[in-house]
Amino acid sequence: MASQQIEIYNTLTRKKEKFTPLHPPFVGMYVCGPTVYDDVHLGNCRTFISFDLIYRYLVHVGYKVRYVRNITDAGHLEGDRDEGGDKFAKKAKLEQVEPMEIVQKYTLGFRDVMRMFNTLPPSIEPTATGHISEQIEMTKEIIAAGLAYESNGTVYFNVEKYSQKNNYGTLSNRKLEELLEGTRELGGQDEKKGRLDFALWIKAKPEHIMRWPSPWGIGFPGWHIECSAMSTKYLGKTFDIHGGGMDLIATHHTNEVAQSQACNHCEPVKYWMHTNMLTVNGVRMSKSAGNGFLPMELFTGSHKLLEKGYSPMAVKFFMLQTHYRSTLDFSNEALQASEKGFDRLMNAIRTLEKLKVSDKSSSDIKALHQKCYDAMNDDFNSPILLANLFDGVKTINSIHDRKELISKEDLSLLKKTFRDLVFDVLGLKEEKISSNNDELGNNLMALIIDIRNEAKAKKDFPTSDKLRDGLAKIKISIKDTKEGTTWEIEK
């Protein structure tokens, strides 16, 4: 059973609710994954890093979580309302390869990036193309329920009919009439009956490469149905948490709820969670706006708006310093601040391992521990958690400087708190190398430090400074501490 009472902000009710899983200790969580027709940009990564934090914390407090995150590798059209070309086919044509080569390339690229960000892989990572039959079955059931109709080889969901007995706009908090106002009039030759109707199954045009047989002819699934089909298959008709970016609320998730409800006759999701957008100069980072940063551009500093590169952990730390439901604005200054803050945190953790114990403690470690968990229990508030951890950093450094004391018992609690929360929950990791298994390197460094210390003893500072400056040029930094000289490689 879980050791903490968590509160989650539910998009459905627009307030924080106590988290009570349907079938404790099990938790089912579905997150809308990437559409793999292009490189993931940083905004996408933010969402997955946020849900990684949520996943890690749920597991950490004792839940048995099945985390499902799909890979959308079919069915995505670039035009509005089920028109326009297939994104995969378009990209494949552009790169002169098979659509599935596109899928493979960007799926692997996506996983590489997520690994660099030190996120855990989901329990299941299902693909749309691997679940065509499930999507067809679901579409058949919705037709049988009288809430979808076939029109010239394409199947549409009947929103207006669905709305007679269900509330279609619950997630976006909008009424049907308001939604209708935003849509254009249907043309005379339109296959759709209602302006809000969306496709469950789409008839393939002759040039369309990704195609499958169905009761309605050769075609491919609509975008929304894959999530309904796969979440139902792996998590059941009703499951605990469904997540994704806020931009998915109005269309994708609204349609998902409708489809699942129509097919399974129950509310599909107990807690809907949505992450906010990453912005650049106050404007949302998106593919269409062309202001997206690729993770690799960020790591190497090759993007024109960047002054330098930032490591994956510095970027992740930057994201974790903001709550997942707030927008986060991207800038060099903010990134640099995060880079230094992250270094300070990691340095303190190294110091923590060297701390000496006393008979009693001069600060309340148990209270610190509790404040950290309180922060996470309050809708996964990682910025507050980090603020508390930085209070701990101050304590650690003070103890190291002999200005504060810590008991043996408190020291082990402090170590556990930092290890658990920084590494297991926040998913941060050490990037610098201070000593390694490279015997040659270690011996060379020991020799250099020895020569430098001899020079220092003889007050031959030009020599000692030459050694330190020379090492700095090859990214090795030297620090003279009370315990002796240490070195580390800047990564």
Place this chain on the structure above:
RNA sequence: GGUCGGAUGGCCGAGCGGUUAGGCAGAGCUCUGCAAAAGCUCCUACAGCGGUUCAAAUCCGCUUCCGACCUCCA
């Protein structure tokens, strides 16, 4: 136009009625051959105007800006 969310110190960002958020930057001091790291101290803000309250960054109203969604996007 409709719906929703914001405006916090030099920068980033918490906060949801009474407490120092935190990080970064800046200034001074301690330590150090000098650095670096670390510690201490300082800088202490809540878009504007009204209102409610013993008490408001926090609640209510109005105003001004900004953004998101309504069209593919995490």
